[in-house]
Amino acid sequence: FMQIQFKPQDSLLLGKDKSNYLNDSVRITGRVIAAPRVVINGIPKVLLRGTNSWTAYLQDTSNALWGGMVVRQASRFTDIFLQNVDTGYIITLNGKVQEFGGTNFPSNGSGWLTQVEADTNSGPITFVSATPAPRPQPKLVNVTDFAIGDYPNGGTINYVDGEKYEGMYVEIRNAVVGPGVANRQPWSVVDANGNKLYMRDFSNFFSTSPSGDTLRPWTHPTVGTTINYIRGVIINANNEGVFGNQLPYAICPIYPNDLSLGSVPPSMSSPTKS
Numbered sequence: 036f037m038q039i040q041f042k043p044q045d046s047l048l049l050g051k052d053k054s055n056y057l058n059d060s061v062r063i064t065g066r067v068i069a070a071p072r073v074v075i076n077g078i079p080k081v082l083l084r085g086t087n088s089w090t091a092y093l094q095d096t097s098n099a100l101w102g103g104m105v106v107r108q109a110s111r112f113t114d115i116f117l118q119n120v121d122t123g124y125i126i127t128l129n130g131k132v133q134e135f136g137g138t139n140f141p142s143n144g145s146g147w148l149t150q151v152e153a154d155t156n157s158g159p160i161t162f163v164s165a166t167p168a169p170r171p172q173p174k175l176v177n178v179t180d181f182a183i184g185d186y187p188n189g190g191t192i193n194y195v196d197g198e199k200y201e202g203m204y205v206e207i208r209n210a211v212v213g214p215g216v217a218n219r220q221p222w223s224v225v226d227a228n229g230n231k232l233y234m235r236d237f238s239n240f241f242s243t244s245p246s247g248d249t250l251r252p253w254t255h256p257t258v259g260t261t262i263n264y265i266r267g268v269i270i271n272a273n274n275e276g277v278f279g280n281q282l283p284y285a286i287c288p289i290y291p292n293d294l295s296l297g298s299v300p301p302s303m304s305s306p307t308k309s
Contacts, residue, residue: 103202
């Protein structure tokens with residue numbers, strides 16, 4: 036994973052984060068951080084959004100930096116058993132390195148999301164370990180590792196510090212809920228100095244418009260609500276052009292225990308004046 040993800044600082048200073056292995060065929064082994072499906076009451080349901088594809092988040096077994104990877108199977112017509120993995124499984128698969136930019140995203144943009152498209156012609160994935168296990172401890176990070184200021188309202192994307200966490204499981208503490216943008220990044224994580232990182236609703240546990248299966252009733256938290264901690268996987272997301280030719284980082288909480296909220300800001304109802 037580290038070979039595929041690593042980019043030198045001089046490239047990142049220019050926002051050039053595409054993998055040096057782009058379009059190469061690779062064979063990778065990693066630990067499942069988030070599976071394509073989750074079993075609820077004995078019934079498999081879609082965890083990571085998608086109606087015709089499967090997506091999984093993997094992390095290098097060393098848990099070293101530059102060690103996260105998005106794995107995507109573009110079509111469900113060929114069964115390579117990716118949808119059967121569980122959290123903690125260690126799997127090996129063949130695929131091709133891609134950079135995801137989104138529909139109509141300019142080819143000269145920055146902030147591409149490195150992913151491996153599973154090769155459905157090379158046979159099923161290999162289960163190195165098929166024992167469910169807890170996810171590794173998340174890397175403790177700050178909002179400023181990914182964005183400085185209120186991006187895009189005068190802020191900047193921090194590719195230099197953020198890129199090594201792409202695809203990795205991280206944790207941010209002591210923040211508040213801020214406003215979101217468009218429909219897929221409905222709220223943000225804001226630190227005490229106003230630096231902002233958007234939340235992405237890729238998990239059906241945290242989406243009001245699930246793609247696939249409804250996993251639970253969910254309402255996005257109110258702006259101003261205290262965030263004790265939020266854990267999730269770092270990706271790049273643009274809401275199909277809202278951020279111009281750049282994809283800022285976003286955090287994707289996966290399971291219900293990836294978010295702990297504190298107090299809700301006070302509000303007034305039906306005020307009167309005499």
